Amino acid sequence: MARRAQGAEAEAKGGLLLIAPPAIYALLLLLAPLLLLVVYSFLTDGYLEIVRDFTFANYHEAWTNPLYRGVMLRSLIVSLLVTVATVLLAFPVAYFVSFHVEPSRKSTWLFLITIPFWTSYLIRVFLWKVILGYNGVLNAGLMKFGLISEPLTFLLYNTNSVVITLAHAYAPFAILPIFVALEKIDRSLLEASQDLGESRIVTFGRVTLPLAMPGVVAAVLIVFIPTIGDYVTPQLVGGPEGRMVANLIQLQYLRLDNYPLGSALAISAMGIVAVISAIFLLFTRRYLKGTK
Template structure:
């Protein structure tokens, strides 16, 4: 087969998925970027290119506060989720010898229920007269219900950490499964104890999974608006809630698109920083 025929065959193979990606990903993103340079007055959209939306987004304190709060909450959720997911992934990879598929199946059980239903369940658990407060009062640990676990950033962190835990466990588990066990045996033969062996061999080799889990959790949580709306209260609202308000009730889609673009750029920079930090610590991240 000639080189030209091979090239045409390759284009034929990648053509449909490339076209699909352009239609479903690139086109909507290009539309959002375009909208961010327009303005809207009730139902009338002025297509004259302008930077007014960006000036307003950077000049109004409320947008900066919401974006900063969103980044902080997402980072806390990401760190919490990864720290809690790592021991589970380690246990599945190194300690479970049989029926690993069953364990992975159990991890995916939360996906059987609606995400909205899981958020409502946490609202019931963390409520003033909810399961947690009732249990703590029943055993005498507290005298009156706790008020700092619902309708604030704490509730958002707890709910999001639970919702995204499987997404963190699975990539870390896959990375650990690829670790050559002979390297651990060699480290043990050279006199490394369990702790030293973990930090010198296991953790660096598991960093690709850790970095993947970090990015997988970080990016969607910044754009989550359902959880902050249901359990966050006024102190737990995030930038996505403001984007929803601008596109919906405020009828200002261009400003909402601008806030979305700014959020995307900031999150992308953070993700790149995390990736570079992971490469520096654990070597090449695949």
């Protein structure tokens, strides 16, 4: 017993030594900037300098100013729309690859899904700008087939263009975790459900979907969390109507030189995302418990 205890203790020490370098790296590169943002958010902005006077005025301004609240609400709506659209489009693709593609060809399909990663994210955003533009590919095609008499103006520089571009950009991030969850499902469970007289639709709702929920949850979080802080897409294809909170933070930092208010906006956005993510995880956990 003593030897086993010593062996377990040595193994634990070895594990700590193994994870120590990445843990220190994560603390330095993730926790330190976050703490700096928190500190800045409680300081006072001065003329071309930061006054070290503790204040809640930055958070009061971030939460009471109608402009900031409107942009924050728009960012949440855009992120939710992108998340819903991406996951709803990604699930059928992942389901098809997992259940209807031969095992020898699944790697080829996954390879094709990851092709967008070959090009720069910035280039993909510019391509959507070309497609949705006033004289872009979509308008030119619709006019050529006689479906419209003049170019459509609502395709670009608004919330719609931001949602379309972000949904396309984050589609592979949603497909892959859902595919992994579907691959782990024991096919015999589906056969047993159908042998007991359940239809394919009922089997999907009572067996496939609950077992695939970990992948769906991962896809939702992977898409929702970064999209609310996206800066490039709203800047290039959003226009004044499609600006999001990241653009507002960039304005405070680089244009107005107001680091405290920019930090308060950033911390507020992270707090809102954390609360919404926690509520989503709570509801999905209850859903999974209810299906058992």
